[in-house]
Amino acid sequence: MKRLVFALFLASTASFAEDGRELVPMPPAAQEALQQEMIENLLALNEVLGLIGNSKFPEAGEVAEKKLGVSAMGKHRGKPVDARPGAHMPEVMHNIGVQGHVAASEFAVAAKASEYPRAMSLLPNLTAACVGCHSAYRIR
């Protein structure tokens, strides 16, 4: 996973001047759902970092699992296909998303157990998913 994301990152930075990211077309409803989810992702990540900064590891783990982890997957499942971002993603992109949720859950397990060094070593796997996907794909 780490290697995959890093490779994508390198591939995309090489041509960043002309925006080498792959355009992934989505219906407006899916775009809107994605944007909303992304804003929430950033808020959740910030919340997790704030809790870590205050040495509240179990709480950081709870938030990470609930808002970013595997528990947060499938939010759009009940919606029509037009409003489900995941349904319009190429497989590799979708997999990066899934890996991000898994990484958040792995971090959450360690954080909830107050295993500080392990939690901190797992946290970059989560941000690697954010970076990996953003470096490789765009929707407009």
Ligand code: HEC
């Ligand atoms: C599977 C792919 C994927 C992953 C993983 C992902 N994002 Fe995104 N994100 C996108 C796409 C696509 C856009 C829209 C880019 C565009 O406008 O073309 C986006 C946009 C955003 C935006 C801008 C929203 C706006 O106001 O327009 C934020 C903030 C964001 N992502 C945060 C995050 C954070 C934080 C994470 C990790 C916890 C994350 N994303 C993980 C695909 C992803």
